[in-house]
Amino acid sequence: MRDDARVTAKDASPDTHEPLVVSGSDGLRVSGDATLEQGGKLWKLLGAALADGTGNLSIDVAGIKTIDGGGAALLIARARAYEQRTSSTVTWSGAAPSVAAMLDLNDRELAPLPRRPRERFLAQIGRVTYEIGDRAGAVLTFVGQLAAATWASITGPRNVNWRDLYRLVERAGADAVPIVLLINFLVGLITAVQAAFQLKPYGGDIFVADLVAKAMTREFGPLMTAIIVAGRSGAGFAAELGTMKVSEEIDALRSMGICHYCHLVLPRLLALVIAMPVLTVLANLLGIAGGLFTAMLYLDVTIPTFIQKTQSVLTLADVGTGLIKSVAFAFVIALSACERGLATTGGAEGVGRSTTSAVVGILFQIVFVNALFTILFQVFEI
Amino acid sequence: MTPITEDIAPLDRHTDDVVIRVHDLSIGWGDFTLLEGMSYDVHRGDVFVILGGSGCGKSTMLRHLVGLEQPQSGTIHVEGVGTPSMVIGPPPFGILFQSGALFGSMTVAQNVALPLRTWTDLEPDAIAAIVRAKLALVGLDGAENNLPSEISGGMKKRAGIARALAFEPKILFLDEPSAGLDPITAVELDEQILTLSKHLGMTIVIVTHELASIFKIATNCIMLDKTARGIIARGPPQALRESAKQPFVQSFFRREALEDHT
Numbered sequence: 001m002r003d004d005a006r007v008t009a010k011d012a013s014p015d016t017h018e019p020l021v022v023s024g025s026d027g028l029r030v031s032g033d034a035t036l037e038q039g040g041k042l043w044k045l046l047g048a049a050l051a052d053g054t055g056n057l058s059i060d061v062a063g064i065k066t067i068d069g070g071g072a073a074l075l076i077a078r079a080r081a082y083e084q085r086t087s088s089t090v091t092w093s094g095a096a097p098s099v100a101a102m103l104d105l106n107d108r109e110l111a112p113l114p115r116r117p118r119e120r121f122l123a124q125i126g127r128v129t130y131e132i133g134d135r136a137g138a139v140l141t142f143v144g145q146l147a148a149a150t151w152a153s154i155t156g157p158r159n160v161n162w163r164d165l166y167r168l169v170e171r172a173g174a175d176a177v178p179i180v181l182l183i184n185f186l187v188g189l190i191t192a193v194q195a196a197f198q199l200k201p202y203g204g205d206i207f208v209a210d211l212v213a214k215a216m217t218r219e220f221g222p223l224m225t226a227i228i229v230a231g232r233s234g235a236g237f238a239a240e241l242g243t244m245k246v247s248e249e250i251d252a253l254r255s256m257g258i259c260h261y262c263h264l265v266l267p268r269l270l271a272l273v274i275a276m277p278v279l280t281v282l283a284n285l286l287g288i289a290g291g292l293f294t295a296m297l298y299l300d301v302t303i304p305t306f307i308q309k310t311q312s313v314l315t316l317a318d319v320g321t322g323l324i325k326s327v328a329f330a331f332v333i334a335l336s337a338c339e340r341g342l343a344t345t346g347g348a349e350g351v352g353r354s355t356t357s358a359v360v361g362i363l364f365q366i367v368f369v370n371a372l373f374t375i376l377f378q379v380f381e382i
Numbered sequence: 383m384t385p386i387t388e389d390i391a392p393l394d395r396h397t398d399d400v401v402i403r404v405h406d407l408s409i410g411w412g413d414f415t416l417l418e419g420m421s422y423d424v425h426r427g428d429v430f431v432i433l434g435g436s437g438c439g440k441s442t443m444l445r446h447l448v449g450l451e452q453p454q455s456g457t458i459h460v461e462g463v464g465t466p467s468m469v470i471g472p473p474p475f476g477i478l479f480q481s482g483a484l485f486g487s488m489t490v491a492q493n494v495a496l497p498l499r500t501w502t503d504l505e506p507d508a509i510a511a512i513v514r515a516k517l518a519l520v521g522l523d524g525a526e527n528n529l530p531s532e533i534s535g536g537m538k539k540r541a542g543i544a545r546a547l548a549f550e551p552k553i554l555f556l557d558e559p560s561a562g563l564d565p566i567t568a569v570e571l572d573e574q575i576l577t578l579s580k581h582l583g584m585t586i587v588i589v590t591h592e593l594a595s596i597f598k599i600a601t602n603c604i605m606l607d608k609t610a611r612g613i614i615a616r617g618p619p620q621a622l623r624e625s626a627k628q629p630f631v632q633s634f635f636r637r638e639a640l641e642d643h644t
Binding site: 035036039040043044068069070072073074076077078097098101102105106108110111112113114115116345346347348349350 | 514577
């Protein structure tokens, strides 16, 4: 005991809480507080004291005044590491009842720490490729199930949750009106401004009316409306169905023999098919109003002339093709959102993932479908 | 309103060491008062159980005690904290939420390590050692690298207990700790709770229905009732089982269906 070699750098007086580790001929003596608060120091001191040395070791813990679970865990962990390194045994001596109890509580045979194999680059590519196939299969299954559900709800309309439909139309349609109006007014306005810059030098002011009317009804009205509905309702549907999926509500529906496609997907699809064309008509009107506003401020065109010109260039085909697009967008949004929602796994985080993937997927599909329709209408000169 | 009659069994241990003092507490939402006029003390080292039927406000009471909700009236005083409220800083309590409330984006080990990483200057390997010990304590060693979505409900709850214990709290709040656990794990958990209270002097407040566990670990309890809108019984559960006069309290402790007196 006399030839104690101090391991501590600092000299701790006996009345402080600082842990102290002293190694002597008969083993190690630990004193002070073995608590989480002093854990950093304790860990370092023990590490230094146990770094070298071999053979069975006795650790005297009689000097430990206060102990908690964290401190005990650190003592045990260091002792175990020493045992493993030197293939020897560590024994505790002089432990007060509370210290003994805490050491005992924290000294357990630990299951080996499992390692997650890291995926190699090629394996990752392979897995993702595989998953594309799985996804395609899942989408096909979804479409097939939905077709079956549609047939089931035509033959037995009781299957459909009609009560939800009104609420959904209100939420996806009526509630979206203000934002749809505002955005399309601005889109009409900036379209007219850009057109005016190009046409004014040639005295073509009046043709701004043509351009705004055609561009709004054929392209921007349906497209902007779809983008807003995708952000509002698309994300909403995916999150809602995703939450229902992870909280086992979908399973509960199925367990009661209720078709979740009839109960959840069809009402959402119908709601958008009803709401989107209506929103698109409003969008068209406000877009043209935006153009009119620009003309009023910036061009040598009177309001009656602008309206007259708009009336004369707009055909039923312009508005009709836009509405056809909007119905197609309604299908894209509702089906993609519901499909992603129902494919959700993995708790709250999974809901976030499927919502993001739904919105990104929908936006891409909307732009793609829009291009497709525009080309088709050009080819068939509609 | 009829005055609340209360079954009171005397405590077999009296210390003046009050850790939580609740005085004339009323809780509710908006104009609606769920429970009112409640006063009780929790002493150091107590395993204090809050009992009552479903929907009587047990969990709401717990949320008030930790400061997640503010009372309609009355005061709560917690030693070393004052009036509980959620502040940014080292957590004064350990709390287990009913669902475990693990962070889905982190592994089990990362969940338990979070308070240690944030509020101590321990080295990563020291934190890892503590985390392993805490998980071993609840029988979850080996599940360190699993995500919460990959483990069962009971395991989530146990991981939640390990996280609540990680920062060595002086007071531990457990919302239905043994619900969803198998009987063996539940008994082990009871023993751990006893050890923590006995050797660390940890004060533990538990909301639970598990009668076996209540009789084994509780040193004191209160029973809430939503019809009486307050506390209808208090004292050590064994004593209440013997001496309770009210039919509801009797039935609860003897695990009988309440007789229909109509």
